[in-house]
Amino acid sequence: MGRHAESKIITDFLAQIAALTTHAKDPDLRAEQEPLRYLCLTALWQLLNNAFQNDGSTPLSNQQIHLLQQVDIQVQASEALTSTALHDQVRQLL
Amino acid sequence: MSNRDKLLRRLADGLHQGFALNWQNDGISHGWPGHSLWARAMRLKTQWRRARIPAGARIVVSLPNSPAYIAYMLATWMGGWVFCPLPALHTSEQSRRIALLKPALWIREQNGRITEELGAGTMEQDPEAAMIIWSSASIGPGSAYLLSFAALLWQIDAHLSALHLQRESFLWNTLPWAHCFAGILELLPACVTGSVIHVDAQLSRRPPQGCTHLLTVPRIAALLEPERLQQLEGGIVGGAPIGAKLAKHLSGSRLCAGYGQSEAGPGITLGDPGHFEPYILGRALVECKLHQGALHYRSSGQAAARLDAGGWQNIAASDGWIDSGDEVRITEDGIFYWRGRRDGRFSLADGRSIRPENEETRLLEQYPEADAIILGAPGWHHLTALARVPHDLQKQLQRRWQEPYHLTMPSDQFWKEAPIPHGKPNRRWVYEHWQNVV
Numbered sequence: 001m002g003r004h005a006e007s008k009i010i011t012d013f014l015a016q017i018a019a020l021t022t023h024a025k026d027p028d029l030r031a032e033q034e035p036l037r038y039l040c041l042t043a044l045w046q047l048l049n050n051a052f053q054n055d056g057s058t059p060l061s062n063q064q065i066h067l068l069q070q071v072d073i074q075v076q077a078s079e080a081l082t083s084t085a086l087h088d089q090v091r092q093l094l
Numbered sequence: 095m096s097n098r099d100k101l102l103r104r105l106a107d108g109l110h111q112g113f114a115l116n117w118q119n120d121g122i123s124h125g126w127p128g129h130s131l132w133a134r135a136m137r138l139k140t141q142w143r144r145a146r147i148p149a150g151a152r153i154v155v156s157l158p159n160s161p162a163y164i165a166y167m168l169a170t171w172m173g174g175w176v177f178c179p180l181p182a183l184h185t186s187e188q189s190r191r192i193a194l195l196k197p198a199l200w201i202r203e204q205n206g207r208i209t210e211e212l213g214a215g216t217m218e219q220d221p222e223a224a225m226i227i228w229s230s231a232s233i234g235p236g237s238a239y240l241l242s243f244a245a246l247l248w249q250i251d252a253h254l255s256a257l258h259l260q261r262e263s264f265l266w267n268t269l270p271w272a273h274c275f276a277g278i279l280e281l282l283p284a285c286v287t288g289s290v291i292h293v294d295a296q297l298s299r300r301p302p303q304g305c306t307h308l309l310t311v312p313r314i315a316a317l318l319e320p321e322r323l324q325q326l327e328g329g330i331v332g333g334a335p336i337g338a339k340l341a342k343h344l345s346g347s348r349l350c351a352g353y354g355q356s357e358a359g360p361g362i363t364l365g366d367p368g369h370f371e372p373y374i375l376g377r378a379l380v381e382c383k384l385h386q387g388a389l390h391y392r393s394s395g396q397a398a399a400r401l402d403a404g405g406w407q408n409i410a411a412s413d414g415w416i417d418s419g420d421e422v423r424i425t426e427d428g429i430f431y432w433r434g435r436r437d438g439r440f441s442l443a444d445g446r447s448i449r450p451e452n453e454e455t456r457l458l459e460q461y462p463e464a465d466a467i468i469l470g471a472p473g474w475h476h477l478t479a480l481a482r483v484p485h486d487l488q489k490q491l492q493r494r495w496q497e498p499y500h501l502t503m504p505s506d507q508f509w510k511e512a513p514i515p516h517g518k519p520n521r522r523w524v525y526e527h528w529q530n531v532v
Contacts, residue, residue, distance in 0.1 A: 046136070046140065049133050049136055049137055050137060050140075052133070053133070053134065053137045056134050056137065056138075056162075056165070058124075059124070059125065059126045059127060059130035059161070060127075060129070060130045060133060065127065065129045065130060065133075068129065068133060069110075069129065072110075094140055094143075
């Protein structure tokens with residue numbers, strides 16, 4: 001798969017996850033979706049980073065950095081809407 | 095938010111907003127953006143979690159300044175471990191320090207490759223424990239000091255305004271980060287402000303084009319042309335006494351004189367920009383007082399304890415004051431000047447008391463051929479200058495030497511065996527081996 005195609009899939013995925021969270025009308029459901037989004041995004045960041053790192057002897061490419069940043073922006077947005085306890089648990093897990 | 099999280103948040107912000115390491119290795123330039131270093135650290139942290147390194151364990155990093163050094167430092171803090179940088183040392187001293195630290199992981203370079211060695215490990219109970227840093231050991235053997243996250247944050251904030259660092263700043267690295275001067279006052283502020291650091295793995299003595307900031311020792315500052323020093327936008331010259339010639343070259347620049355100790359974490363005093371005089375230390379950055387001529391200090395940035403075979407030992411009196419062991423004088427307008435080390439003084443066989451450091455500073459300026467000069471030795475009949483001089487400059491120095499005492503230049507073998515942290519031979523070791531060369 002080409003790099004651009006890969007980036008597009010990730011970008012679309014981020015948009016889809018955001019939509020699934022914000023479009024939930026029931027407040028209880030929305031409250032449940034946001035932590036799940038946070039889990040999903042942090043795992044995605046980690047998944048991408050693991051794949052990009054190899055042996056760590058060279059820096060990431062600009063495109064890889066850009067992709068990680070895109071996910072990171074969403075992680076930070078979700079972080080503001082979720083509990084510190086959840087962040088700590090995820091940090092311990094990853 | 096814990097102090098660990100506060101520091102990591104500030105480092106993350108700076109690393110993602112412009113920080114870059116311009117790493118020169120074997121003439122090839124490698125640009126490492128902060129994003130990439132952060133991402134690498136995240137990967138390392140996960141790997142170590144998988145290896146079940148328990149929280150609070152010590153991770154020793156024996157690496158030169160490099161992208162790997164920064165990534166390992168960040169990974170250690172991300173994972174809740176204690177960062178223990180270990181400078182390049184003789185094998186026996188390295189073994190002594192490793193035995194004392196009992197790390198869960200020891201990272202070092204072997205045959206050109208970075209290796210990670212797992213150990214049994216000792217754990218710190220205090221979640222505030224950030225870093226175990228070694229003193230430079232120019233007099234006695236090196237000691238290990240514990241710095242908290244709060245102390246590191248204090249050091250960053252206390253020095254940031256004087257350094258005038260910005261995202262556009264370009265620092266020329268000249269000292270190992272494994273010591274607190276560069277490791278805390280250069281690397282951490284540069285990371286949080288998103289500046290660029292230039293590191294040359296082969297330790298070039300020429301600053302890179304466009305360099306704006308410099309934190310260094312007088313020996314290296316003296317290598318720069320006076321015009322170049324005047325062009326710099328900020329930095330600190332410290333770690334050793336400043337002689338008259340260098341003080342003149344630095345006067346009017348935007349650099350500051352600085353004075354500190356590992357156990358102070360390291361900041362104690364800082365001069366006004368461009369105010370340089372022989373032996374100037376600057377103004378108090380922390381609480382300072384004079385007791386029997388010696389400087390005592392107390393600050394929120396100082397080390398919490400010293401590590402020895404019996405565990406952690408207090409370094410401060412019950413009221414928090416630490417005796418620096420440095421004799422100083424203070425002017426009416428609050429400027430400190432160095433007079434010498436209390437433990438650097440010695441007596442000759444005829445009872446004459448010698449205070450060697452100021453004279454050694456003068457000699458080093460007078461004879462730049464020498465990398466180091468030590469006057470000694472305790473109990474001997476005559477004062478002798480022992481000089482470490484590159485082979486091709488020895489004859490020149492011998493010709494130019496016009497001092498009232500004898501000059502000796504020991505063989506390369508002697509200096510190969512001598513511990514030389516920070517470029518300063520360990521005075522105690524040299525005196526112990528004096529009879530082999532004089």
